[in-house]
Amino acid sequence: MSLTVEATKAIRSTLVLWVLVALIYPLLMIVIGQVVFPYQANGSLLKNAQGQVVGSALIGQPFGSDRYFNSRPSTTSYSTADPKKDEAGILKTGVSGASNLAPSNPALLERIQGVTDPDPSKSIEGDLPRLKAAGIQPTADLVYTSGSSLDPHITPAAASAQIARVAKTRRLQPNQLADLIAQNTDGRFLGIFGEPGVNVLKLNLALDALKPAS
Amino acid sequence: MLQGWIQIALTILIVVAITPFLGEYMARVYLGKPTVLDSVLNPLERSLLTLMGVRSRSEMTGWQYARALLFSNLAMSVLLALILFGQGWLPFNPTGLSSPSWDTNLHTIISFITNTNQQHYSGETTYGYFAQFAGLGFMFFVSAGTGLAVGIAFIRGLTGKPLGNFYVDLTQSITRILLPISIVGAIIFMVAGMPETLAGPVVVPTLEDPNISQAIALGPVAHFEIVKELGENGGGFYAINSAHPFENPNGLTNLIEIISMMAIPASLIYTYGAIAENRKQAWLVYGMVMVIFVGFVVITEIGEANGNAAVNALLGSPSPNLEGKEVRFGWAQSALYTVVTTGTMTGAVNSLIDSYMPTGGFVTLSNLFLQIIWGGQGTGTAYLFAYLILAVFATGLMVGRTPEFLGRKIEKREVVLASFLLLLVHPLFVLIPSAITLGFPDQLAGISNPGFHGLGQVVYEYASATANNGSGWEGLADSQPAPTGLWWNLSASVSLLGGRYIPIICLLLLADGMSRKQPVPMTVGTLRTDTVLFTGITAGVVLIMGALTFFPVLALSPIAEAFQLAKGG
Numbered sequence: 001m002s003l004t005v006e007a008t009k010a011i012r013s014t015l016v017l018w019v020l021v022a023l024i025y026p027l028l029m030i031v032i033g034q035v036v037f038p039y040q041a042n043g044s045l046l047k048n049a050q051g052q053v054v055g056s057a058l059i060g061q062p063f064g065s066d067r068y069f070n071s072r073p074s075t076t077s078y079s080t081a082d083p084k085k086d087e088a089g090i091l092k093t094g095v096s097g098a099s100n101l102a103p104s105n106p107a108l109l110e111r112i113q114g115v116t117d118p119d120p121s122k123s124i125e126g127d128l129p130r131l132k133a134a135g136i137q138p139t140a141d142l143v144y145t146s147g148s149s150l151d152p153h154i155t156p157a158a159a160s161a162q163i164a165r166v167a168k169t170r171r172l173q174p175n176q177l178a179d180l181i182a183q184n185t186d187g188r189f190l191g192i193f194g195e196p197g198v199n200v201l202k203l204n205l206a207l208d209a210l211k212p213a214s
Numbered sequence: 215m216l217q218g219w220i221q222i223a224l225t226i227l228i229v230v231a232i233t234p235f236l237g238e239y240m241a242r243v244y245l246g247k248p249t250v251l252d253s254v255l256n257p258l259e260r261s262l263l264t265l266m267g268v269r270s271r272s273e274m275t276g277w278q279y280a281r282a283l284l285f286s287n288l289a290m291s292v293l294l295a296l297i298l299f300g301q302g303w304l305p306f307n308p309t310g311l312s313s314p315s316w317d318t319n320l321h322t323i324i325s326f327i328t329n330t331n332q333q334h335y336s337g338e339t340t341y342g343y344f345a346q347f348a349g350l351g352f353m354f355f356v357s358a359g360t361g362l363a364v365g366i367a368f369i370r371g372l373t374g375k376p377l378g379n380f381y382v383d384l385t386q387s388i389t390r391i392l393l394p395i396s397i398v399g400a401i402i403f404m405v406a407g408m409p410e411t412l413a414g415p416v417v418v419p420t421l422e423d424p425n426i427s428q429a430i431a432l433g434p435v436a437h438f439e440i441v442k443e444l445g446e447n448g449g450g451f452y453a454i455n456s457a458h459p460f461e462n463p464n465g466l467t468n469l470i471e472i473i474s475m476m477a478i479p480a481s482l483i484y485t486y487g488a489i490a491e492n493r494k495q496a497w498l499v500y501g502m503v504m505v506i507f508v509g510f511v512v513i514t515e516i517g518e519a520n521g522n523a524a525v526n527a528l529l530g531s532p533s534p535n536l537e538g539k540e541v542r543f544g545w546a547q548s549a550l551y552t553v554v555t556t557g558t559m560t561g562a563v564n565s566l567i568d569s570y571m572p573t574g575g576f577v578t579l580s581n582l583f584l585q586i587i588w589g590g591q592g593t594g595t596a597y598l599f600a601y602l603i604l605a606v607f608a609t610g611l612m613v614g615r616t617p618e619f620l621g622r623k624i625e626k627r628e629v630v631l632a633s634f635l636l637l638l639v640h641p642l643f644v645l646i647p648s649a650i651t652l653g654f655p656d657q658l659a660g661i662s663n664p665g666f667h668g669l670g671q672v673v674y675e676y677a678s679a680t681a682n683n684g685s686g687w688e689g690l691a692d693s694q695p696a697p698t699g700l701w702w703n704l705s706a707s708v709s710l711l712g713g714r715y716i717p718i719i720c721l722l723l724l725a726d727g728m729s730r731k732q733p734v735p736m737t738v739g740t741l742r743t744d745t746v747l748f749t750g751i752t753a754g755v756v757l758i759m760g761a762l763t764f765f766p767v768l769a770l771s772p773i774a775e776a777f778q779l780a781k782g783g
Binding site: 006007008009010011012013014015016017018020021022023025026029030032033034036037040041042043044045053054055056057058059060061062063064065067068072078079080081082083089090091092093094095096097098099100101102103104105106108109112113128138139140141143144145146147148149150151152153154155186188189190192193194195197201204205208 | 220221224225262265266267268281282285286288289290293309311336338339347348349351352354355356381384385388389393396397400401404405406407408409410411412413415416417418420421422423425426427428429430431432434436437438452453454457458459460463464465466468469521522524525528529533534535536537538539540541542543544546547548563564565566568569570571572662663664665666667687688689775778779
């Protein structure tokens with residue numbers, strides 16, 4: 001077979017398959033998604049009573065104060081930035097990432113334990129001292145950074161460990177909080193596959209909707 | 215703990231249960247027998263092939279098959295190049311991204327046409343929606359289809375049939391296997407929560423501090439995700455791949471992703487059995503791969519479940535290693551995913567391999583070195599049977615009989631091609647560039663984790679490129695604008711091409727030669743290859759020949775790191 005015949009076949013098959021799998025297939029799926037599953041297809045967005053978007057049911061947010069259940073440490077702070085000082089353009093595209101620290105890397109232990117150094121730029125607060133200062137019994141998920149930096153969940157144990165602190169700040173009954181945690185826990189698929197996780201954003205939204213016990 | 219092991223066992227059982235059905239179906243497709251979707255697909259394929267200019271379904275020789283494959287892959291790469299370099303002018307780019315550096319584009323094109331999907335870029339900040347679904351998503355289908363075509367041509371040749379027609383095999387792999395399963399899978403993924411939209415990112419004020427905003431990256435993810443896994447591609451829509459909640463939101467999607475990665479390479483072994491009419495041998499070989507696979511899973515799982523002793527001492531309780539892992543997957547589903555993705559040459563990740571315990575480092579590296587613990591799309595199965603040919607030769611020499619496989623003599627040409635393919639190409643493209651890079655650690659390597667682990671980062675990157683896997687120990691500074699980005703883009707491209715096309719040409723020539731041999735009648739003196747004993751010897755050949763070349767790397771990186779951790783840092 002001559003070179004031109006071979007090349008023509010290659011180019012024609014490329015274009016034919018391109019139209020089928022790279023145009024028809026994706027566009028068909030986008031139409032199905034938008035028409036049949038608009039909630040999921042648009043990012044499972046959560047709205048408040050005023051109809052404003054407050055986040056996604058699948059994406060975590062940073063929580064560090066004692067008014068809220070705290071989320072896991074994140075290398076990108078959950079794809080957030082100050083809109084006035086976003087030189088890196090994080091809010092333009094959204095980001096995800098991980099620490100990629102090896103278990104043998106001393107930086108991992110330094111991040112967890114913290115480092116005190118006379119030079120403030122070399123000091124690291126450390127997740128463990130931070131949790132201990134807040135009176136939270138540390139669990140593994142609260143000191144290890146997640147894979148995506150957007151992990152929406154903490155383990156049920158990590159949520160329970162924070163009940164006393166949130167209850168005290170908000171003057172709520174601890175058993176009320178335990179109920180909220182149970183309501184906002186995503187279970188395993190069929191009770192078998194995956195691990196149960198407490199959705200921190202949903203839990204904290206529910207927390208804000210609660211009235212303090214009188 | 216027990217709950218984790220039950221999940222793992224059930225997942226593997228589901229894959230085994232699917233194998234005979236999908237395997238039989240693929241055999242019927244490639245043998246041209248009637249299948250369920252014929253009424254729709256026969257006319258569709260006829261029109262597609264007419265449009266392509268493939269008028270006759272004439273049989274090709276090994277060289278013709280390889281030539282058609284190379285020409286088509288080149289044409290596809292040119293199309294992708296136009297899309298990536300021109301993305302600033304193309305539609306569906308809501309974040310207004312311009313084309314990245316030329317070397318990033320070059321590496322991406324080569325990485326995606328070779329079914330590797332090694333990514334030296336972050337999805338959400340580098341390529342717009344059109345570049346992703348019309349460019350990279352196109353490669354998902356055609357590179358997987360190319361691999362399947364090679365696998366099936368190899369099986370045909372081995373069983374004495376003509377190799378077939380590349381364009382017909384490529385088209386049928388897409389229309390009858392990849393596309394129908396993808397359509398169903400994409401719909402399930404949408405139900406489970408994956409986005410599928412052309413709208414740009416959503417920016418919201420955060421609940422705790424309204425002065426800080428969060429950007430939620432969206433995109434047409436669901437349809438992309440399913441074929442990413444099914445075609446053993448692995449190129450994530452987002453930087454962090456299947457750890458991203460939109461690429462893998464829950465236990466259901468994670469289960470489907472794991473099964474999708476394993477389904478085709480596992481079933482293709484059965485397809486061989488159906489075509490060779492020797493299902494017993496297929497199950498024996500399947501069992502051999504399964505035993506090694508399960509062993510790898512157990513090693514990795516134990517390491518992650520026991521966690522990092524230094525951190526556990528600080529926590530005051532035994533805890534799994536959750537660095538780089540998501541709560542919804544935990545140690546069990548994370549480690550299972552990791553063994554599957556590195557063994558099947560998918561390269562997608564739901565947890566970060568760089569942060570795994572040394573046991574995980576050992577297993578993931580070993581998977582890349584062996585290349586057959588299910589193996590790449592189509593090519594993995596072909597490698598597996600090439601190992602069988604080597605084992606026939608070795609045992610034939612031991613007992614002093616002429617080595618035969620499926621009634622055809624194994625001669626010098628077969629042994630040369632098989633050993634070149636399995637024992638020479640892989641180390642050549644992994645170890646030589648690794649040595650060069652490690653020779654200039656400051657200028658070229660960009661290692662992020664110090665000590666023994668850092669050596670593994672470099673070797674892993676080339677092993678992943680050469681094995682066409684695509685995962686990485688991602689701390690490595692292998693992307694622009696790091697100063698080492700240019701070197702990594704160019705040197706990895708060489709390994710990607712060498713690891714893909716040289717073996718493919720060897721496989722096709724090997725198959726071509728086998729298909730032309732006169733079958734010799736089986737006698738009592740014939741060495742049977744469908745016995746437990748012979749399969750056991752094959753496992754020995756795989757482990758000794760395949761792994762020994764790389765053992766020094768394993769000793770110097772994960773094994774040394776394990777001793778370092780045991781000693782307490």
